[in-house]
Amino acid sequence: MANRALGEPRLTGPQPLPKEAVAVGTQAAAKPLITAGDSRVADRAFYFAMLGCALSVIGIVGLIVYELITKSNLSWHAFGWRFFFRSDWDPVNDQFGAFPFVYGTLVSSALALLIAVPLAIGVAVYITEMSPRGLRGALAFTTELLAAIPSVIYGLWAIFVLVPLLRQYVQPFLARYFGWTTLFEGPPYGIGMLAAGIILAIMVVPIISSITREVMTAVPQQQREAVLALGATRWEMIRTGVLRNARAGIAGGVILGLGRALGETMAVTMVIGNRPEIAKSLFAPGYTMASVIANEFSEATGDLYLSALVEVGLALFIVTIIVNILAQFLVWTVTRGTPARGNA
Amino acid sequence: MPETTTKIMLPSDFADAPISLGRRGLNALVTFAALGAVVLVLLPLAAVFGYLIYKGIGSINLAFLTQIPKPPGEPGGGMANAIGGSVYILLIASSFGVPLGIGAGIYLSEYGRGTRFGNLIRFTADVLNGVPSIIVGIVAYGLVVLSQGHFSALAGGVALAIMMVPTITRTTEEMLLLVPQIVREAAYGLGVSRWRTTLSITLRTATSGVITGVMLAFARVAGETAPLLFTAFGNQYWNWKINQPTAALSLQIFTYAISPFDEWHRQAWAGALILIVLIVASVGAVRLVANRGMLKGAN
Numbered sequence: 032m033a034n035r036a037l038g039e040p041r042l043t044g045p046q047p048l049p050k051e052a053v054a055v056g057t058q059a060a061a062k063p064l065i066t067a068g069d070s071r072v073a074d075r076a077f078y079f080a081m082l083g084c085a086l087s088v089i090g091i092v093g094l095i096v097y098e099l100i101t102k103s104n105l106s107w108h109a110f111g112w113r114f115f116f117r118s119d120w121d122p123v124n125d126q127f128g129a130f131p132f133v134y135g136t137l138v139s140s141a142l143a144l145l146i147a148v149p150l151a152i153g154v155a156v157y158i159t160e161m162s163p164r165g166l167r168g169a170l171a172f173t174t175e176l177l178a179a180i181p182s183v184i185y186g187l188w189a190i191f192v193l194v195p196l197l198r199q200y201v202q203p204f205l206a207r208y209f210g211w212t213t214l215f216e217g218p219p220y221g222i223g224m225l226a227a228g229i230i231l232a233i234m235v236v237p238i239i240s241s242i243t244r245e246v247m248t249a250v251p252q253q254q255r256e257a258v259l260a261l262g263a264t265r266w267e268m269i270r271t272g273v274l275r276n277a278r279a280g281i282a283g284g285v286i287l288g289l290g291r292a293l294g295e296t297m298a299v300t301m302v303i304g305n306r307p308e309i310a311k312s313l314f315a316p317g318y319t320m321a322s323v324i325a326n327e328f329s330e331a332t333g334d335l336y337l338s339a340l341v342e343v344g345l346a347l348f349i350v351t352i353i354v355n356i357l358a359q360f361l362v363w364t365v366t367r368g369t370p371a372r373g374n375a
Numbered sequence: 376m377p378e379t380t381t382k383i384m385l386p387s388d389f390a391d392a393p394i395s396l397g398r399r400g401l402n403a404l405v406t407f408a409a410l411g412a413v414v415l416v417l418l419p420l421a422a423v424f425g426y427l428i429y430k431g432i433g434s435i436n437l438a439f440l441t442q443i444p445k446p447p448g449e450p451g452g453g454m455a456n457a458i459g460g461s462v463y464i465l466l467i468a469s470s471f472g473v474p475l476g477i478g479a480g481i482y483l484s485e486y487g488r489g490t491r492f493g494n495l496i497r498f499t500a501d502v503l504n505g506v507p508s509i510i511v512g513i514v515a516y517g518l519v520v521l522s523q524g525h526f527s528a529l530a531g532g533v534a535l536a537i538m539m540v541p542t543i544t545r546t547t548e549e550m551l552l553l554v555p556q557i558v559r560e561a562a563y564g565l566g567v568s569r570w571r572t573t574l575s576i577t578l579r580t581a582t583s584g585v586i587t588g589v590m591l592a593f594a595r596v597a598g599e600t601a602p603l604l605f606t607a608f609g610n611q612y613w614n615w616k617i618n619q620p621t622a623a624l625s626l627q628i629f630t631y632a633i634s635p636f637d638e639w640h641r642q643a644w645a646g647a648l649i650l651i652v653l654i655v656a657s658v659g660a661v662r663l664v665a666n667r668g669m670l671k672g673a674n
Contacts, residue, residue: 070568077570078486084478085487085496088544091537092499095506098517153412161409170413177420179658181598183625184647187632188423191430191640233419240416264394264402287505294507296601301633321509321601328513329526329605344513348506355505 095348103342105335114342120307120323122331127339129346131307135224135317136347139299140292142228142313143235148285150232151239158240159247160269171244178237186301189230194221194302197229202314216312220304225313227303231295235288242287246280246365247273276365283361290354294347296321320347424651431648434641444611444627450638454646456613460528460622461650463615464607465597467532472539473589477578479540480547480585485573488552497548504541511537512602520606528614528621531607535599539592546588550581590661594654600625624650 106114110127117128158170198221205215250273258272259265274281304316305326320343331337438453445452479496487493515534520526554577562572578585600623603609608620609630624646631643 070571073571074569077573081478081482081486084475085482087475088479088496088503088540089499091540092503092506094518095503095510095514098514099510102513102517150412150416153409154416157409157413161406173420174413174416176655176658177416179594179654180423181600181625181650181654183598183600183629183632184423184427184651187628187643187647188426190632192422192426236416262394264398266402266405267398269405290505294505294509296507296509297629301629321507324509324513325601325604328516329608341513344510348510351505351507352502355502359501 099341099345099348103338103345105338106342107338109335110339114339115346118307118309122327122333122336125333125335127335129320129339129343131309132318132320132323132343133346134309135303136293136319136321138313139224139227139231139303139317139319140289142224143231143292144285144289146229146232147235147239147288151236151284151288152243152281154236154240155243155247156269156274159244160265160273171241174240175237177233178241182234182295182297183301185230185234186298189226189298189302193230194226197221197226201225206314213311214313217310217314219314220316222302222304222316223314224303224310224317227299227317227319228313230298230302231292234295234298235292238291239284239288242284242362243277243281246277246284246362249280249366250276279361280365283358283363283365286354286358286361290351290358293354294321294351296325300325320344427644427648427651430641430644434645435648439642439645443613447634448636448638452642454622454624454627454642454649456610457622457624457627457646458649460607460610460614461597461624464528464531464535464603464621464623465593467528467617468535468539468596469589469593471533472536472592473543475536476540476543476589476592477547477585479544480551480588481573481578483544483548484551485577497545500541500544503537504545507601508538508599509601509604512604512606515602515606523618525618526606526608526620527618528607529617531603531621531623534602534606535596538596538599538602542592542595543588546591547581547585550584550588551577553584554580587661590657594657594661597654597657598625598650600629 106127110117114127115129115133117126118130119126119128120131121127154170154174158167158174162170198219202215202219202221202225206219209215254272254276255268258268263271299319300322303319303322305318305322306316307318307323308315310317324340324344324347328337328340331340438451439455440453440458441455442451442453443456444454479500483493483496487496511534515530515537519530519533523530558580559572559577562576563569567576603623603626607623607626609626610620610622612622614621628643628646628650631639631646634640
């Protein structure tokens with residue numbers, strides 16, 4: 032392959048002598064085809080160009096931080112820390128408190144993880160340990176296809192398929208049999224926290240399951256064989272030999288899924304109801320940090336209003352960054368080569 | 376089968392001891408549960424694609440592909456300007472994002488291997504990858520929209536470019552690292568300069584892998600809506616000016632989906648079908664290229 036790549040590069044170094052020069056003999060040696068200087072200049076120029084590209088990555092993150100901090104300054108000075116604990120969001124009177132959004136983001140993401148984690152781990156376990164070898168690639172590809180569907184299409188599907196389904200069948204059922212938990216009270220609109228949690232769950236399953244598969248594959252085959260040799264059933268082998276060793280990495284995958292769920296915008300905006308209320312019932316509409324930015328940013332009049340929205344963005348940014356870094360660290364502890372020791 | 380723990384058991388004692396019913400039952404139960412999880416996960420996938428095709432295919436017609444939207448409530452019209460706008464914004468995004476991403480990837484693999492600065496860049500790229508898309512929209516708004524004075528195709532392109540860079544950087548780096556060091560040394564041995572080696576030998580050997588990364592980044596941003604809400608903003612008419620608001624397929628789907636008109640709902644499904652075909656086609660093309668690409672031969 033390398034030969035093909037070598038095709039006809041225009042060489043800038045010493046080159047093979049032209050045929051006629053070889054035939055004539057002596058005169059070619061006297062005349063170098065290029066001078067040493069120009070490739071050195073070109074090399075330096077190329078190096079700096081690539082360095083510039085690499086620096087632009089840092090530059091972009093720097094710009095994001097700079098933009099978010101400077102633009103949210105006004106709101107930060109007006110409300111301080113109280114901004115995140117007040118629940119009045121009143122653009123008309125310039126009073127802003129982000130608590131309903133923080134609450135909505137946390138509850139919808141927690142609900143999503145509650146649904147997605149067992150499913151994603153189940154899928155990963157099935158694909159890596161149980162499925163017939165021939166089916167493995169196809170299953171992995173299909174589940175990952177879920178991640179390729181754009182958020183707005185999930186939202187569209189949720190509005191016209193999931194929400195009516197919830198309204199007609201699921202919510203009445205939940206209200207009748209689990210109403211006593213007080214989590215499923217109130218009129219079944221379909222739209223609301225429950226719908227947002229379910230659609231988020233569908234969206235984070237492929238993320239969690241692909242990381243889980245990755246860390247499970249990183250567990251050495253000998254671990255499995257050793258446990259099986261002790262007479263374990265397949266499930267006992269998976270539990271003690273694989274899952275225990277991959278624990279930290281799976282936690283990383285779950286947290287990565289959390290990061291995605293926290294920042295997810297469109298699908299949630301389309302089904303959560305967009306009302307800044309704090310309700311215990313999962314049937315009630317809510318609002319998330321990302322949705323409030325999506326809905327109100329382009330219509331925000333007044334500097335303080337805009338600044339408050341950017342501050343919501345800044346908080347979301349900080350949380351997702353921390354969550355992502357933590358997740359990467361956890362995944363790294365498993366996949367760096369030596370499996371994490373199960374010392375607890 | 377009750378087993379006494381006081382007696383020392385040898386492996387031969389277990390030779391034909393059946394695994395207890397409880398353990399076998401649990402094993403079967405878990406296998407069943409895992410299979411159930413797969414079915415539960417594939418169900419929404421099938422439902423999403425099924426509905427897209429079922430609802431979308433009937434609504435795609437010549438008018439949909441060639442006309443611009445009619446006023447609310449009026450039947451007919453199409454999404455031609457949104458499809459064109461999406462392509463336009465994606466072209467702008469690629470023209471910024473692809474060179475930057477590939478350049479940063481080249482830096483990481485050819486100059487930044489194992490250095491502290493290289494690790495910092497790598498880490499930053501991963502951080503950037505996790506930034507929620509809506510935040511990128513805010514930043515592009517602050518950078519481009521505020522300085523230009525109005526929403527524009529350029530702002531949308533910049534937002535999407537920012538999202539493309541980390542994916543392209545990391546895949547380019549990984550693909551270049553797969554190119555054996557010997558190939559580079561062979562080129563140096565022939566007197567080829569370093570930059571030329573990187574571009575004509577290393578990068579070219581890894582071409583299919585790099586293209587894979589670019590297409591993945593492309594597929595990832597093609598359906599993005601959140602960062603376009605207040606950058607490209609959307610437009611009911613054709614626009615090819617870089618500093619004017621531009622329609623985009625994903626924005627149009629969003630607007631139509633939350634509208635109260637049946638006609639618009641129908642068009643939202645059709646638009647969604649076109650969008651997903653675009654994305655799946657590019658992901659499929661990636662698999663095709665990756666499977667029979669040059670990279671496979673290089674290893």
